[in-house]
Amino acid sequence: MTLYFLCLMLFCVGLYGVLRKRNLVKIIVGLGIMEYAMNLFFVLLGYRFDGRAPIVARDQNILNMVDPLPQALVLTSIVIGLAVTALIISIAIRIYEKYGTFDITKIKKLKG
């Protein structure tokens, strides 16, 4: 129970970074921390005391495994997180070339 609560506190640290920081790279760092917290929360839901890793061995009981379904979903989520981070970093590089700064209060002009 306290493990779930600590995981949500990590999510809130990332949320604070997205809401309150003015530097664009700090916002991207906060987004990454939120992704890590949610992946960890999913895997925490499927743990079982005295469970085994979900790989069948010849001489072991098969119904003693941890839950493999959240692990399959989180595997997809980790790779998609990498793709989104790479795309948003390339947009940030382009913004720096055009405006000369990473400060979000100075890039409000919508030019053509």
Next chain:
Amino acid sequence: MELHILLIFMIFAAIVAIEVKDLLSSVIAVGAVGFALCLAFLILKAPDLAITQLVVEILCLIILIRATINKDLPLVIEGRWIFNTVSTLSFIAIFLLFAWLALKELPGFGEPIMAVVKKYLQEGVSKTGSVNIVTAVILDFRAYDTLGEATVLFTSVIGIMAILRRPGRKKRE
């Protein structure tokens, strides 16, 4: 017990990553959070996820350092700073209070219900022939989701190539 220590370390490293002024230091702190997450996956008996998280974290660090090297920004505190910080922190406190009340409804840590997975575990090896149950789930029972993920990766590669292109034009004489 080890999980509690790892999670408290991750929270401290995340606070350091958000608050420090130097951009390179904050990227390195995010790398520390990612590596601690890989250790947490190993403790929770998920070896597939630990391998994937480790190598994806290394690649993410390389891309982040490429974007932030030699680019720094001085910190400026402008007006209405106290009101913004207090309102954000109170919103986060209300969110955590309701989360505490809602988390009591979940089954306790370590005793999952596992109503859907019993069928996958009992018939997994005989229906697919693969010994790794996680691979059998993502490539045989739920292969449609893997097709969607391949599409998302493809879209992101096309998007990066379109954003960072140097358009060359041939001058017509």
Next chain:
Amino acid sequence: MIDNPKTGMTLIVKTITRLTVGLILLFGIYIILHGHLSPGGGFAGGVIVALSFVHLMLAFGKDVAISKVSKNLASNLESIGALMFLSIALLGFLGGSFFLNILPKGTPFNLFSAGIIPLCNIAIGIKVGVGLFAIFLTLVIVEKSK
């Protein structure tokens, strides 16, 4: 590989890279192929293959890496990987429905077992590996041509 002292890193890094790049590539291929027997699979193995090419580029400079895998080759290989995955899925129509596992299952714990799953792992490994290296190539070429 050429040892031009003006590009890339120092001599120690170049010597170690010559020894380890082939080993990292081989390890990535091993994790892709044994995806149905031990932890790993297509995604982790593909990222390891991409990391071996990135290692080559970081140590030797941009020109040596582009002479091994150029930008057109990376783009074509990634499309071929995605099309291979889709055609394996469409082959399931021969058995009755989309994505059906139609090849023989074999005995467990062998390398040639589990029907479609090793072929799908190879297709996804090629796609993810070459695609992530193409992302890195695009980021590096932007910096040098400014």
